[in-house]
Amino acid sequence: MRNTIKFLLENSLFLIIGAVVGLLWANFDHESYEALLHFPIFENHWIGVLHDGHRVVTLHYLVNDLLMALFFAIAGKEVWEAFLPGGPLSDPRKAATPLIATIGGVLVPALIYLSGAAAIGQLAELGRGWAVPVATDIAFSYMVARLIFGAGHAAIPFLLLLAIADDAIGLLIIAVVYPQEEVRPVFLLLAVAGVLLCLVMRRLRWRSFWPYLLISGSLSWLGFALSGLHPALGLLPIIPAMPHAHVDTGLFDWSRIEADDTLSRFEHWWKNPVELILGAFGLLNAGVVFSALGPATYLVLAGLMIGKPLGIWAFGLFAAKGLGFGMPPGLRSRDLIVIGFAAAIGFTVALFVATVAFPAGPAQDAAKMGALASFFAAVVTWLVARMIGITKVPAAENSTGSH
Numbered sequence: 381m382r383n384t385i386k387f388l389l390e391n392s393l394f395l396i397i398g399a400v401v402g403l404l405w406a407n408f409d410h411e412s413y414e415a416l417l418h419f420p421i422f423e424n425h426w427i428g429v430l431h432d433g434h435r436v437v438t439l440h441y442l443v444n445d446l447l448m449a450l451f452f453a454i455a456g457k458e459v460w461e462a463f464l465p466g467g468p469l470s471d472p473r474k475a476a477t478p479l480i481a482t483i484g485g486v487l488v489p490a491l492i493y494l495s496g497a498a499a500i501g502q503l504a505e506l507g508r509g510w511a512v513p514v515a516t517d518i519a520f521s522y523m524v525a526r527l528i529f530g531a532g533h534a535a536i537p538f539l540l541l542l543a544i545a546d547d548a549i550g551l552l553i554i555a556v557v558y559p560q561e562e563v564r565p566v567f568l569l570l571a572v573a574g575v576l577l578c579l580v581m582r583r584l585r586w587r588s589f590w591p592y593l594l595i596s597g598s599l600s601w602l603g604f605a606l607s608g609l610h611p612a613l614g615l616l617p618i619i620p621a622m623p624h625a626h627v628d629t630g631l632f633d634w635s636r637i638e639a640d641d642t643l644s645r646f647e648h649w650w651k652n653p654v655e656l657i658l659g660a661f662g663l664l665n666a667g668v669v670f671s672a673l674g675p676a677t678y679l680v681l682a683g684l685m686i687g688k689p690l691g692i693w694a695f696g697l698f699a700a701k702g703l704g705f706g707m708p709p710g711l712r713s714r715d716l717i718v719i720g721f722a723a724a725i726g727f728t729v730a731l732f733v734a735t736v737a738f739p740a741g742p743a744q745d746a747a748k749m750g751a752l753a754s755f756f757a758a759v760v761t762w763l764v765a766r767m768i769g770i771t772k773v774p775a776a777e778n779s780t781g782s783h
Contacts, residue, residue, distance in 0.1 A: 398662030406667030453615035484695025489687030513683025515729035530772035534710035570603030578621035589646035672745035680750025689720025
């Protein structure tokens with residue numbers, strides 16, 4: 381049982397299980413599923429002030445707005461550490477090709493989505509969903525790429541860097557493009573106060589992550605919620621302010637589990653609970669009826685399944701050959717195509733963006749269906765890799781612990 385749970389946690393399978401259960405539940409008994417979403421946890425005046433006057437904290441609000449902040453905090457940690465010495469974003473020239481490929485993997489899906497919406501005459505109704513196909517699910521894309529390329533292939537660090545940059549852009553889009561209410565910047569001073577408190581605790585050499593999370597994190601989260609920005613991003617400002625290592629040895633370098641700095645201990649403690657939170661997120665957000673299929677579904681899928689691989693391949697080649705930045709050793713142009721299809725697995729982040737891009741209703745449900753269906757990009761990635769003759773490289777030929 382322990383090995384089974386470990387396997388489920390390490391492969392993000394709780395998210396898939398939650399999403400499948402939510403999807404089936406909503407289709408077999410939609411009324412009870414809706415009752416689950418709106419199940420009241422407690423009543424609080426302050427939450428009422430923060431959230432459109434509703435004073436009841438529902439299960440859906442608890443997971444999406446509060447607990448998902450821990451997921452985005454861990455994602456933010458990886459982005460932040462990528463800029464540290466040794467990290468993939470610390471050397472602009474080496475990072476140039478994957479970064480430009482990332483830009484292509486953002487712009488082209490958005491352009492395909494918006495063009496499609498305009499072509500069918502629904503730009504006004506569906507235009508807000510342009511960022512849904514921009515997302516890449518880093519965990520699932522990484523898992524699929526390892527199975528196809530092998531742990532030692534140069535495509536793995538390239539994909540990880542691309543996914544990190546994609547995460548950074550995605551977080552920025554959620555914050556800037558999709559505020560939950562009218563933005564009130566003055567309340568972000570609470571987030572600033574949270575960061576300053578972090579620096580004070582750091583100066584006092586407080587090593588436990590709990591004071592940083594419970595005191596500074598609460599202030600920052602409250603500031604985001606009151607300001608109108610999405611509260612799920614509320615822990616991001618305190619991440620760089622927590623005591624951390626001064627070098628980056630690589631995303632998914634599991635040897636760092638034993639790292640003793642405060643930020644690493646925060647990630648180590650919350651890594652498995654966040655997988656359970658993602659399971660709850662899948663359960664509470666993937667429950668859409670099959671009849672919800674609509675134009676937004678196909679636009680999201682077109683953006684992901686066509687736009688992602690096309691944008692990553694075209695912009696990657698332009699950076700490597702047109703601008704002269706070159707390809708990482710061992711990476712070929714055809715590998716970029718497979719990387720693009722692997723990055724088309726939007727899933728978690730795409731599902732989250734769909735919930736903030738549209739109000740509850742047919743458009744949101746249709747966009748969610750597109751985000752869920754993007755998981756089939758894993759199958760397409762494997763088929764494309766077989767067709768163009770991708771060879772699996774053993775782990776011994778390279779190291780995935782570095783970028």
